[in-house]
Amino acid sequence: MxxxxxxxxxxxxxxxxxxxxxxxxxxxxxxxxxxxxxxxxxxxxxxxxxxxxxxxxxxxxxxxxxxxxxxxxxxxxxSANPTAWLGGDLLDRLYAAARRPAMVVLSGDEPALQASLDATLLRLERELVRQYPGNLQPWVQPCGVWELRAALAARYTSSPTRCWHADDVYIGADLRGVLDILVEVLGLKGTTVIVESPCDWLILRLLQDAGVRVIELPWTVQGRLDSETLERLLRDEPVHLVLLSSAVSLPSGVAMSAEDRLTVAQRLDRYGCWLLENDSLGELSREVPHTPLRDLVNPDRLIVFSSFEKILGSEAPYGYLLSRRMSAELQRQFLLRSFRLSSIRQRAIARLYQSGRIEQHLCALRQQLREQAAHMGLRLAHHLGDQVTYRVPAAGATFWLGSNRAVDMRQVFQYLLARQVVIAPGELFSVSGLHHQYLRVSHAFNGQPSLESALMALSDALRQAQTG
Missing domain, CATH: 1.10.10.10 (Winged helix-like DNA-binding domain superfamily/Winged helix DNA-binding domain)
Structure with a gap:
């Protein structure tokens, strides 16, 4: 009982x-x-x-x-009437449209949908319930169960000097909850933060809501970060921290070169600036792995955050962070939030790491995403031709498309809604008016006939919305 x-x-x-x-x-x-x-x-x-x-x-x-x-x-x-979605916030309209029945949703980035581990997790949970027949959580663990924290610490350890311990790892209900805590602990309200651009809208909205002054550092058309501009900003602005991806930037799908990583790390260390590293897609990079940015900077001015959702799916929504500093305040904030997390589900995820099963899963997922990206590239070339430019993403499940002609992307968005297709306009990934000629579309899409129709509709929308 x-x-x-x-x-x-x-x-x-x-x-x-x-x-x-x-x-x-x-x-x-x-x-x-x-x-x-x-x-x-x-x-x-x-x-x-x-x-x-x-x-x-x-x-x-x-x-x-x-x-x-x-x-x-x-x-x-x-509402079944697309005209009802004309007003209001663009992101709110996107969310409302995406949950409508029969919509072809090309706006998301859900790579884990292609290789689910739900059955494996449920089997591990049944084994663990038998293993822990008494009180499944005998003591309060507000920062996550020890087994999973230890597994993550081991995974992020790369050398005797670049090592992590279970006490450096904190697990929350989801990525938003973990980032909320970081904003509080780092005292970001009213400070200046540099973020790579384009940047995930969840992060941008959270920083805006917290009263953070966001300076965007755009990726160049060659797929590189402007290190000279970064140097100038660190020198001339009161920058509290810099937010960059560890391996692959979202949503552009660009991987920072080894040379650029070293240059960025040297500049951060020179100015004593904190690095907040987004490792959401670090496990899914399809390129030859380089030394991650976190292994090149001062570990005492580093915080890494990620979630399991990109690799395990919505059944593992937990977010987590790694930090060597501010442990007392982090523990206090996690305790105050009182996240109620499934201890059995966390232990099941830990078993995936401990057994090596996660490596098999990631290998299969990377291969499937690589094949889908190649197929999507062929479809884009066939249906959109010279209307857009893009590069095959280095990770994730989306393409970042740039229109070759000036268009009203909001008009494209609305035109497609009327045809039951949802895309993500590029302006959602900026707070300063960048990326108006871009959009994000998913390639992790199994309904091929609907995808063909959606891409034909996108081609029509880009022609209809030309402004020059």
Missing amino acids: TQRGERQADFAYQAVYRYMINLINEVSTDTRVKLPSLRQLAARMNVSISTIQYAYSLLEKEGRVYSVAKSGYYAWPM
């Missing part, structure tokens, strides 16, 4: 998530509907507020709900 009860509590967020999905699907009006508060749902379902928060965070990431400060959560309307 104890075993069953513990397992039910351990996966309470899944029951809450399913309940909320049904509740949201009941929304049939063209207006936004306020959802129950965290406290109301916690009382209604007899679970902790943190469990409700976790379920809401998953729904928000999927674009099913959105939050309003000091007001609560709201469900997006299920």
Whole structure:
């Protein structure tokens, strides 16, 4: 009886998530509907507020709900009329459209959809439940279970001087929650941060909401970072930290050369600047691996963040970070958040690393993504011809397309919505008006007939939206 009860509590967020999905699907009006508060749902379902928060965070990431400060959560309307999506924030409109039935969603970057480990994780969980028949979590572990923290520390250790320990690793409910903690611990409000551009919209929105002054460092058309501009900014601006990818930049899919990594590391060390390294796609790089940026900079001014979602999928949404410094404050902030994470699921993920099963999975996933990227390149050449320029991405599941003619990309976006296709306009990946002539499309797409139709519609949209 104890075993069953513990397992039910351990996966309470899944029951809450399913309940909320049904509740949201009941929304049939063209207006936004306020959802129950965290406290109301916690009382209604007899679970902790943190469990409700976790379920809401998953729904928000999927674009099913959105939050309003000091007001609560709201469900997006299920309007079937594309003209209802004309107003409002572009990202909100993208999320609302992506959850509509029968939409061809080319806007995401979900590489793990191509090689699921759900069955393996469930089998490991069943074994672990038998192994831990008593209390599945005998003590509070607000920073994540020790087994998974130790597995990640071992994976990131590369030498006796570039080593990590379990106490340097912190695991949260999702990447957004982990980044929220970093903003608080690093005291980023009101400071200046340099970010590579284009940059993931989750990161940009979070920094904006936190009152951070963001300076964008664009990738050049040759696929390189402008190290001279970086030098000038570090010299002339009060830069608190620099946010860069460890191996491959999102969404451009560009890998920094070994020479550029060394140059960037030297400049960061010269000015004593913190590096916040995004390792979300580090495991999926299809190129010959170079020494990662984190192994070239001062480890005492380094924080690495990532999540399991890009390689394991939505069943492993946890975000994590590695840091040698500020351990007391990080532990305090994770304790205050009271993330309710599945200890069994975390241990199952740890087993994937400990057994070497993760390497087999990554090898298969990289190969599948490589093949799909090649096929997508052929389709782009066939359907879009000289309308766009692009390079085959070094990792991930998307192409970063640049229009060869001046177009109104918002008009392209709206034209495609009317034809049940969702793309991600490039302006979403900037806070200073960059990338208006770009868009992101996914190549991890299995519905081939729909993909062919979607690319033909995109070609038509680019022609219709020309401005010059």
